[in-house]
Amino acid sequence: MLVQLIYASVVADSSAAAVDTILAQGRRHNEERGITGVLCHGYGVFLQAIEGERAAVNQTYAQVLRDARHRDAQLLYFGEICERNFSNWWLGQVRLEKLSPPFVLKYVERLPLTPGQLCGTSARAMVLDLVATAAVAHR
Numbered sequence: 464m465l466v467q468l469i470y471a472s473v474v475a476d477s478s479a480a481a482v483d484t485i486l487a488q489g490r491r492h493n494e495e496r497g498i499t500g501v502l503c504h505g506y507g508v509f510l511q512a513i514e515g516e517r518a519a520v521n522q523t524y525a526q527v528l529r530d531a532r533h534r535d536a537q538l539l540y541f542g543e544i545c546e547r548n549f550s551n552w553w554l555g556q557v558r559l560e561k562l563s564p565p566f567v568l569k570y571v572e573r574l575p576l577t578p579g580q581l582c583g584t585s586a587r588a589m590v591l592d593l594v595a596t597a598a599v600a601h602r
């Protein structure tokens with residue numbers, strides 16, 4: 464059974480090197496576990512979507528929650544899915560600061576984006592919009 468999970472958290476180390484390490488680790492593990500997903504980062508926020516087999520998604524999220532490279536993670540969405548939305552990426556990335564303010568404003572009450580104000584439905588709509596508008600990069 465496929466499930467999808469989306470959370471937002473506060474970045475502890477926003478250096479490019481730190482984010483690159485997270486992406487490299489995530490891609491390696493996710494491929495091993497058959498997980499696909501996207502990591503959005505910027506404005507001090509991580510917004511991540513992962514999908515795959517339920518136990519693998521739970522295991523990955525449990526590991527991610529214990530990671531000191533971010534904090535205050537909030538689970539925004541968890542649900543069963545019939546098909547993957549991120550099958551192109553073991554862990555794609557989106558730089559939130561490159562998005563136009565009107566794009567982000569579609570999904571939040573006010574700018575800048577903060578984890579607390581994102582509701583699950585909007586977070587999912589935003590990530591799906593990122594996929595549809597080709598804003599997800601492999602690197």
Ligand SMILES: Cc1cc2nc3c(=O)[nH]c(=O)nc-3n(C[C@H](O)[C@H](O)[C@H](O)COP(=O)(O)O)c2cc1C
Nearest residue numbers: 485488489492493509513523526527530532533554
């Ligand atoms: C914001 C964030 C997102 C992460 N995403 C993933 C992920 O998608 N998959 C994954 O396996 N690890 C991810 N990690 C890393 C895990 O928390 C953990 O450090 C890693 O799986 C352990 O790798 P290791 O066993 O090679 O040390 C993420 C970490 C952070 C801070």
